[in-house]
Amino acid sequence: MSDTPPPISDQPVLKLLNVESAYGPIKAIRGVSLQVRRGEIATVLGSNGAGKTTILKTISGIIDPRKGSIEFKGSDITAQDPAYIVQQGLSHVPEGREVFPLLSVHDNLLMGAYTRKDSDGVAKDMEGVYNYFPILRERANQNAGLLSGGQQQMLSISRALMANPDLILLDEPSLGLSPKLTKEIFEIVVRINRERGTTILLVEQNANMALNASDYGYVLENGRIVMEDTCARLREKDDIKEFYLGLKEDGVRGERRWKKKKTWR
Amino acid sequence: MRFIFKTDYGQDIRLAKHGGHLFWYGALMLVLLLAPWLVQEYWLAQLTFVLIYAVAGLGLMLLAGFTGLFSLGHAAFLGVGAYTQAVLTNMGLPFPLALACAAGLSAAVGLVVGLPALRVKGIYLGIATLSFGFIVEEVLARWESVTGGNSGIHIKKPDMFGWTLDSGEAFYFLCLLITVLATLGILNLLRSPTGRAFVAIRDSEISAQSMGIHLAYYKTLSFALSAALAGIAGALYAHQLQFISPDQFNILQSIDLLLMIVIGGVGSVHGAFLGAIFLITMPQAIAMVKDYLPPTIGQAPGLQGLVYGVVLVAFVLFEPLGLYGRWLKVRTYLQMFPFYRKGMFKRQKSFQKSDRLK
Amino acid sequence: QQGVSPTEITLGSIQDLSGPLAGFGKQARLGMLLAVDEINEQGGVSGRKLKLLVEDSGYDPKKAVLAAQKLVNQDKIFMMVGHIGTAQNMAAMPVQFDKNVINFFPITAAREMYEPFHKLKYSFAATYYDQMRRAVPQMVKDKGIKKVCTIYQDDDFGLEVLRGGEAGLKTINMDFTEKTSFKRGATDFSSQVAKMKAAACEMVVLGTIIRETIGTIGESRKTGFNPIFLGSSAAYTDLIHKLGGKAMDGLYATMTVQNPYTDEQSPQIRFWANKYKTKFNEDPSVFSVYGYLIINTFANVASKAGKNLSTDSFIKVMDTLTVPPDIFGSTTITFSPTKRLGSDASRLSQIQDSKWKVVGPYITDGGPAKK
Amino acid sequence: MQLLQLVISGIAQGCIYGLIALGFVLIYKATETVSFAQGELMMLGAFGGLAGMTLLGFPYWLSVLGAIAAMALFGMVLERVVIRPILGQPAFSIVMLTIGIGYVARGLITMIPNIGTETHMLPVPYKDQIWHLAGLVLNVEQMVVIGVTGVLCVLLYTLFRYSKLGIAMQAASQNQLAAYYMGIPVKRLNGIAWGLAAAVAAIAGLLLAPITFVHANMGFIGLKAFPAAVVGGFGSLPGAIVGGLIIGIVESLSGFYLPDGFKDTAAYIVVLIMLVVKPNGLFGEKLSKKV
Amino acid sequence: MNAAMNPTPVQPVPQPLLSARQLSVRFGGVLAVNNVSFDVQQGEVFTLIGPNGAGKTTVFNLISRIYTPTSGEIDYLGPQGLIRLTEQAPQDVAGLGIARTFQNIELFEHATVLHNLLIGRHTQRKTGLWQDLLFTRTAREAELKAREKAEEVIEFLDLQHHRDAMVAGLPYGVRKVVEVARALCTEPKLLLLDEPSSGLNVEETEDMAFWIQDIKNDLGITVLMVEHDMTLVSKVSDRVLAMNQGEVLAMGTPREVQSDPGVIEAYLGSVDDVSSLRRQTA
Numbered sequence A: 001m002s003d004t005p006p007p008i009s010d011q012p013v014l015k016l017l018n019v020e021s022a023y024g025p026i027k028a029i030r031g032v033s034l035q036v037r038r039g040e041i042a043t044v045l046g047s048n049g050a051g052k053t054t055i056l057k058t059i060s061g062i063i064d065p066r067k068g069s070i071e072f073k074g075s076d077i078t079a080q081d082p083a084y085i086v087q088q089g090l091s092h093v094p095e096g097r098e099v100f101p102l103l104s105v106h107d108n109l110l111m112g113a114y115t116r117k118d119s120d121g122v123a124k125d126m127e128g129v130y131n132y133f134p135i136l137r138e139r140a141n142q143n144a145g146l147l148s149g150g151q152q153q154m155l156s157i158s159r160a161l162m163a164n165p166d167l168i169l170l171d172e173p174s175l176g177l178s179p180k181l182t183k184e185i186f187e188i189v190v191r192i193n194r195e196r197g198t199t200i201l202l203v204e205q206n207a208n209m210a211l212n213a214s215d216y217g218y219v220l221e222n223g224r225i226v227m228e229d230t231c232a233r234l235r236e237k238d239d240i241k242e243f244y245l246g247l248k249e250d251g252v253r254g255e256r257r258w259k260k261k262k263t264w265r
Numbered sequence B: 001m002r003f004i005f006k007t008d009y010g011q012d013i014r015l016a017k018h019g020g021h022l023f024w025y026g027a028l029m030l031v032l033l034l035a036p037w038l039v040q041e042y043w044l045a046q047l048t049f050v051l052i053y054a055v056a057g058l059g060l061m062l063l064a065g066f067t068g069l070f071s072l073g074h075a076a077f078l079g080v081g082a083y084t085q086a087v088l089t090n091m092g093l094p095f096p097l098a099l100a101c102a103a104g105l106s107a108a109v110g111l112v113v114g115l116p117a118l119r120v121k122g123i124y125l126g127i128a129t130l131s132f133g134f135i136v137e138e139v140l141a142r143w144e145s146v147t148g149g150n151s152g153i154h155i156k157k158p159d160m161f162g163w164t165l166d167s168g169e170a171f172y173f174l175c176l177l178i179t180v181l182a183t184l185g186i187l188n189l190l191r192s193p194t195g196r197a198f199v200a201i202r203d204s205e206i207s208a209q210s211m212g213i214h215l216a217y218y219k220t221l222s223f224a225l226s227a228a229l230a231g232i233a234g235a236l237y238a239h240q241l242q243f244i245s246p247d248q249f250n251i252l253q254s255i256d257l258l259l260m261i262v263i264g265g266v267g268s269v270h271g272a273f274l275g276a277i278f279l280i281t282m283p284q285a286i287a288m289v290k291d292y293l294p295p296t297i298g299q300a301p302g303l304q305g306l307v308y309g310v311v312l313v314a315f316v317l318f319e320p321l322g323l324y325g326r327w328l329k330v331r332t333y334l335q336m337f338p339f340y341r342k343g344m345f346k347r348q349k350s351f352q353k354s355d356r357l358k
Numbered sequence C: 001q002q003g004v005s006p007t008e009i010t011l012g013s014i015q016d017l018s019g020p021l022a023g024f025g026k027q028a029r030l031g032m033l034l035a036v037d038e039i040n041e042q043g044g045v046s047g048r049k050l051k052l053l054v055e056d057s058g059y060d061p062k063k064a065v066l067a068a069q070k071l072v073n074q075d076k077i078f079m080m081v082g083h084i085g086t087a088q089n090m091a092a093m094p095v096q097f098d099k100n101v102i103n104f105f106p107i108t109a110a111r112e113m114y115e116p117f118h119k120l121k122y123s124f125a126a127t128y129y130d131q132m133r134r135a136v137p138q139m140v141k142d143k144g145i146k147k148v149c150t151i152y153q154d155d156d157f158g159l160e161v162l163r164g165g166e167a168g169l170k171t172i173n174m175d176f177t178e179k180t181s182f183k184r185g186a187t188d189f190s191s192q193v194a195k196m197k198a199a200a201c202e203m204v205v206l207g208t209i210i211r212e213t214i215g216t217i218g219e220s221r222k223t224g225f226n227p228i229f230l231g232s233s234a235a236y237t238d239l240i241h242k243l244g245g246k247a248m249d250g251l252y253a254t255m256t257v258q259n260p261y262t263d264e265q266s267p268q269i270r271f272w273a274n275k276y277k278t279k280f281n282e283d284p285s286v287f288s289v290y291g292y293l294i295i296n297t298f299a300n301v302a303s304k305a306g307k308n309l310s311t312d313s314f315i316k317v318m319d320t321l322t323v324p325p326d327i328f329g330s331t332t333i334t335f336s337p338t339k340r341l342g343s344d345a346s347r348l349s350q351i352q353d354s355k356w357k358v359v360g361p362y363i364t365d366g367g368p369a370k371k
Numbered sequence D: 001m002q003l004l005q006l007v008i009s010g011i012a013q014g015c016i017y018g019l020i021a022l023g024f025v026l027i028y029k030a031t032e033t034v035s036f037a038q039g040e041l042m043m044l045g046a047f048g049g050l051a052g053m054t055l056l057g058f059p060y061w062l063s064v065l066g067a068i069a070a071m072a073l074f075g076m077v078l079e080r081v082v083i084r085p086i087l088g089q090p091a092f093s094i095v096m097l098t099i100g101i102g103y104v105a106r107g108l109i110t111m112i113p114n115i116g117t118e119t120h121m122l123p124v125p126y127k128d129q130i131w132h133l134a135g136l137v138l139n140v141e142q143m144v145v146i147g148v149t150g151v152l153c154v155l156l157y158t159l160f161r162y163s164k165l166g167i168a169m170q171a172a173s174q175n176q177l178a179a180y181y182m183g184i185p186v187k188r189l190n191g192i193a194w195g196l197a198a199a200v201a202a203i204a205g206l207l208l209a210p211i212t213f214v215h216a217n218m219g220f221i222g223l224k225a226f227p228a229a230v231v232g233g234f235g236s237l238p239g240a241i242v243g244g245l246i247i248g249i250v251e252s253l254s255g256f257y258l259p260d261g262f263k264d265t266a267a268y269i270v271v272l273i274m275l276v277v278k279p280n281g282l283f284g285e286k287l288s289k290k291v
Numbered sequence E: 001m002n003a004a005m006n007p008t009p010v011q012p013v014p015q016p017l018l019s020a021r022q023l024s025v026r027f028g029g030v031l032a033v034n035n036v037s038f039d040v041q042q043g044e045v046f047t048l049i050g051p052n053g054a055g056k057t058t059v060f061n062l063i064s065r066i067y068t069p070t071s072g073e074i075d076y077l078g079p080q081g082l083i084r085l086t087e088q089a090p091q092d093v094a095g096l097g098i099a100r101t102f103q104n105i106e107l108f109e110h111a112t113v114l115h116n117l118l119i120g121r122h123t124q125r126k127t128g129l130w131q132d133l134l135f136t137r138t139a140r141e142a143e144l145k146a147r148e149k150a151e152e153v154i155e156f157l158d159l160q161h162h163r164d165a166m167v168a169g170l171p172y173g174v175r176k177v178v179e180v181a182r183a184l185c186t187e188p189k190l191l192l193l194d195e196p197s198s199g200l201n202v203e204e205t206e207d208m209a210f211w212i213q214d215i216k217n218d219l220g221i222t223v224l225m226v227e228h229d230m231t232l233v234s235k236v237s238d239r240v241l242a243m244n245q246g247e248v249l250a251m252g253t254p255r256e257v258q259s260d261p262g263v264i265e266a267y268l269g270s271v272d273d274v275s276s277l278r279r280q281t282a
């Protein structure tokens, strides 16, 4: 990346304070506080069921939190209507694609730009995402439901880009993408962050990619944040290396099915 | 809260999961058995109607609640059952034989209706069954030599090899017996592979298929079983009403049947019963209350339809899980009593997805 | 005796108050109420006040049974009066008969209301069957008609009209040239009319009620098909000309009691109609008259049965009863232990200048009765 | 000539079915639910027009426009009050809800003293007018239905095919969650959809009124419009019209040429045949889930 | 030692378990699979890789008979000998011993995990309708048997915690495992796994790798898998087939395929160094 990245300001775009969300009687996140500063890429790491998706859903208003508050660009968006939140300039790439199966690829993208009024800008961005993912241009008139899994994932990401938001929530963007595309996706994410100054909150199983692309990271375990730091420092921690990057001394977990307990030093 | 310490897998497939179940359902059975001596004749007749509708409800529950196929023409099966029973009984066939024929013929008709269900789903299936309902009604009305056409037919009292059930009590016991058997049958189905196949089809056809479930077979089976139960209910209905005419099995009846399971709670066996109780007592309740209302309202034409609609709307709005869902909440509340927390039953935001793709 | 206390007689009625015939049900109920109030004002029947309980069947036989069960077994009515609808009556009667409750003057002109014989069945109205059986051949003869068609509602009502017509034509060795039917609630009669037009009928017997009558005649007039139309008493309602307008002029219908127009010639009917209108703030109709007459006849009989009113004493009086014609022009009705239909005579009426006019005397089997 | 006349009455009747079916398809496209209250909304619209003309004494055009506008508003209020709270529940709940709404509407209208139980005539300017065309009799009432149906179909088609609003409605119905993620105001669109549906229903009711009269049970004709919508393919607007026409013509011809009873069941027989031959209707696309 | 380090040469088995010959399928203008042939030997882990939209899932759908090929056929060595798979009905495929998982997860959402697994036992059902209705002794015993088998699978895949949880509320990763469990419950001979590790983190992917190896070694089930995680692929697969735009690109051991220039070009890219993503100025 040769271009000079825009500076990360100290002022948070997104601020979660002590947020608690539950599905019926099951508490999925318990008192999560985090913030994302303008212009940065932040990431949340955590194992299966830790509550990453729940955090993102709570931010974009799909689930109402039981407790706590969420602030976006200085105003309170706790438990607001999702449509309102998106109109404030936040867009969300959901887990599991969620395309509009019976609309064409083109219409799907158009819906991504629903909140926008500038048709020129929309046309330009449409061109932009078609250039990122030429296959989408090829299939512009096909129903999105017929795309392959990875193609749908591309569409889902592109759709969020079409909104030209201030903050993008990315839930596992690399899900089901080929290794080559995974890298490309991250390059695109980083590029958008650098070029447009878009702030990004990223949830990703591919911790290697995520930690490299992000500036700041949180580690979530059982609905609680157990660690946070800059990614540069997180990359050096032993637990992170072992459990998220899969780098371990040989033999620790070679043939044996023996799990070392996480300790979070 | 009740914690059950499980020691073997058999416990999970037992119908009564614990002593409480045994006690309460036993008590219920006892009350039902003593009912003729406990309640007035009028209420006994209502109870008989409840049992009859519960049988039909069980059938529809199997189809709609467990297999996910909504039938808008279920009254047709009721009608086929009722007419078969009427015609055969009047020809002098003993009750059990006539009932078997009624169930069998309904099931056969159900099979036929099930055929389009193999190819269409959702709204298309709804309309297919609706259409079928209209056609059956028309056939009942036109096939005068057998059905007596629109003038309807009277049906004799049930007769079992020389023993005529001419009292309300005897017929009540007959209905009770049939209801209990039908319920046990359904419960058995639901805890065995057949019932699971139904549920699988409801949730995802494509993966049900890849688990080796023969969609066509189970869908038609579900239709046939459901129709057979409706046929049995229809047969009992014919005896209870003693007079049947084609317009008793019209679209409104079909809608009533659907209402019954929705209000009872789609997807639970209890729901069929609660819904039947509701369906029968509701008009009676309106009739009783309206005498105490000012006449301009109480006696106004249309009141019954209005109340009916309001109750239905209220149910869907406030208790989409139906009466049974409400009961579960009350029970949980009682069991948890001091520890009940407010948000526990707060309804999750949920999001509709196209069921054109399933 | 169930339903009779020293101070009160409880009567039950089942009307359609929310279904397709809600209009008629309501009017019948109001007519009954008018009579009940009048009687109670005058001190009731042998010192007993009348109490009328009305249930709603929504024109659904199952609901009618439920309602009958409530009335008979719960409210313990003495008698079921003016129950509307054929299938509804058929379904409810067993419940009543189990408890020895009379089915008194149901508002339906089906033969099953007095046939087969049952000691608890009493019916007053000339059946559709009889109406048509007599009126059709007479019209054919009077007008010199060669081809008769019929359009009938495909239900028990329409079939009665059809059969009556057929029976009538048979007496003069004719048959319907074309028979066509429609389903209750139908709105489009084009193909039926086309069929009858193609058969070049000169007279059409209508087994229709209100909207279907208007629809059929309207469609015929539009397509230039102008036969004589003859309806049954079901089509004898002021709604026909109110809704159908001029096109309805010329329609014949059989009937017994007259429609009570508030500006009627006969001062008695006019007085009654205006009383009704003042009380209920709406115009009366034949159904109001039915309701009114049913209660009055009941009161008449019950008072004759005297202090120890019971089902048996009521039947006893009933079976020797003769009711003379009343202000609405009904014919004399009589009952006996074997004759349970008051009268099978009806007369012809025609819409002239958007109003029903009686155009003939009562017709009995011997032809038009001599007044 | 006979045949032609029959076909023409079939077309006219078919357009009525098509017009009502348009309402079903509209709701279906925009919300993926089937509204069983469409017939009742139609009835309310007709009563609205009637009230405008007789009670308030407005001229015809004003009453008609007023009734349509009032019904559109009513549709939105209805959505706001009873449908929105269960937005997102399975479509079947909403179907039951609309059945309930139908009962309530019928009950309420029936309860209006002196009006509800009666049958009324809507005084329209073109009442009972007839055109004669080369030996054929054309009923103006029916011609108006045909014309309006065509126009409405084109308008609605354009809305759903080309406008952002229409596409967003479809998006929201296909995947509500994703629609929220896109910032589509799902609730408001739903409100608009119901408002539109109610307005279309009102138009249908007002057009139908001269032909079938205005009464509390006039909505039952909706039951014939379902087959029309299905034959055309439930999600397709032109399909609704074509389906309506097919059913209208089949009814008309079978009423003339076939024995009694076929006319009334023709619609349903056609549906069953269609579902066997082409399960998704004439214009419905074959949909299958890609896994 | 794991398989990736020392790929044990597979003894050529005369009769392949599954052999696809010249498979092609076209959807409108898209030629999703174009003349693809391959054999899956008994007891191996055979992996399909390829860029998105290459047609991998479509190959699975052809095997499980959700799609019918435009041309070509698939033979399968079933319990009763060689079968032309492409002529079987979709619901019979499971009965022949072929089970699968889905890329987008197709579980029975409104049922518990245990219930899902029991549905997986459908092909093994022993009772008929009447026995089920009356819940005869046979039915009861069959139920207990099914339950035991399901518990074995639960044990095997460590799902005890989730046994009675509704699937609708499970996190993505767990659902992936439940899908595998459900497939195992059918007691298959051939298991088709569509991206088993997607949505799993490194640690969980390792678990998955162990499970796949156990499935192959301990349960003796042949595995055909689609996967994008090359670490997992190299660790467990015996042979790899790379596809691109519906056509075969390369086939061989994981190492051979990974070093194929065409595969690198179309699929792998230069994955290893991702530090270039980092923000340059600190």
Ligand SMILES: Nc1ncnc2c1ncn2[C@@H]1O[C@H](COP(=O)(O)OP(=O)(O)OP(=O)(O)O)[C@@H](O)[C@H]1O
Residues within 6 Å of the ligand: A023, A024, A026, A027, A028, A046, A047, A048, A049, A050, A051, A052, A053, A054, A055, A095, E168, E169, E170, E171, E172, E173, E174, E199
């Ligand atoms: N709809 C639901 N109903 C009940 N519980 C739920 C629901 N969705 C999630 N949960 C529970 O909430 C917890 C957090 O789930 P969440 O989906 O946020 O995890 P995650 O970190 O995103 O996991 P993954 O990496 O698998 O996507 C889990 O324990 C899960 O069981």
Ligand SMILES: Nc1ncnc2c1ncn2[C@@H]1O[C@H](COP(=O)(O)OP(=O)(O)OP(=O)(O)O)[C@@H](O)[C@H]1O
Residues within 6 Å of the ligand: A146, A147, A148, A149, A150, A151, A176, D290, E027, E028, E030, E031, E032, E050, E051, E052, E053, E054, E055, E056, E057, E058, E059, E103
């Ligand atoms: N039913 C269908 N109709 C039309 N096109 C289809 C259909 N199924 C698959 N395709 C197309 O076929 C191609 C291959 O799809 P497939 O799902 O097999 O890809 P894949 O290799 O599994 O990719 P991914 O890794 O992204 O899942 C895609 O371009 C897809 O759009």
Ligand SMILES: [Mg+2]
Residues within 6 Å of the ligand: A052, A053, A054, A095, E171, E172
């Ligand atoms: Mg997640």
Ligand SMILES: [Mg+2]
Residues within 6 Å of the ligand: A148, A149, A150, E056, E057, E058, E103
């Ligand atoms: Mg795939």
